[in-house]
Amino acid sequence: MNLQTLIDRSQLKLDNVHPYIAERALEVVRKSYAEGIYVQITHGYRSIQEQDALYAQGRTTSGNIVTNARGGYSYHNFGLAVDFVVLDSNGAANWTVDSRWKRVGAIGESLSLEWGGNWSNFRDYPHLQYTFGLTTAQLRAGHRPPNTSGIINISPNTSGQIKLGSRGDKVKDVQQSLSNLGYSVGVFDGVFGDKTNEGVKQFQRDYGLVVDGIVGKQTLDAITKEEDKMKEKIEKLEKELSNLTTMIKQGASPEPSKWASEMWEELRINGYFDGKRPKGLITREESGQVINRLRKNLLNLIVNNQKELANQSETLESLEAKLKEIEKENS
Known part of the structure; x- marks a missing residue:
């Protein structure tokens, strides 16, 4: 059974x-x-x-x-x-x-x-x-x-449960949260339709919950828990961005090393930097371009889905490691 x-x-x-x-x-x-x-x-x-x-x-x-x-x-x-x-x-x-x-x-x-x-x-x-x-x-x-x-x-809105047919701000909040976690729910319109229902069920499957499409206490608690985890990752990423800002400013070198060359190439490939690799000192303007690109990308990641955050974190960790090498070479 x-x-x-x-x-x-x-x-x-x-x-x-x-x-x-x-x-x-x-x-x-x-x-x-x-x-x-x-x-x-x-x-x-x-x-x-x-x-x-x-x-x-x-x-x-x-x-x-x-x-x-x-x-x-x-x-x-x-x-x-x-x-x-x-x-x-x-x-x-x-x-x-x-x-x-x-x-x-x-x-x-x-x-x-x-x-x-x-x-x-x-x-x-x-x-x-x-x-x-x-x-x-x-x-x-x-x-x-x-x-x-x-x-x-x-009515669905007074039942204490959010389910197929429910409407209102609570539904919209659930739609936004699930989307942030990488689940497709359609438009954030506050209407619990078929797409939102499928998104809820997929979340329940992924986290070992009863798959009934109803956002009751257990499902809502699980969503909140995963959102908290995502917020922690975002905070960590923001800290890494802050560190990266400092390191880029401090990593200037009269003759860019092989590490600097690879760093700028990786930034260019990943869309973080539109200009060319500097042949001399890294200027304040160039540093600003890099940082603004990184921050813009962070906002896009938050809006899109959590899965990309993990990949971006790895990219930033790689950049941080290379920047440390630059700092070491210049010390």
């Missing part, structure tokens, strides 16, 4: 579920999988009509009684609950409550969710919920959990 399959199937059931519960429901799937227990989310938000039909089961319609809650009296009706099932290794649902079910319930509780298997009046083993301290009566009266505009028909 593949974890990604369990996540994908579970994700389909989490539309209109409060992001706090949805994120923890998927974490239950992940943590259970790590312990060799296969779990899949089977239900999330349930409409009043669907709840009434479920309540009728075993009462006025065929089947067993599975709920004591009428429509509007279940936290499912407000996106604050999910149901799960434990699967056997062949993918078949196993409804026999055993140690695996109890362990999944315990995992849910460790993530601050309430498990129905511990209820005294009606044990609902597949059920996990988080009420935010609200009763169903308060929810029916229009009260909602904090930081939401309403759980039912929740």
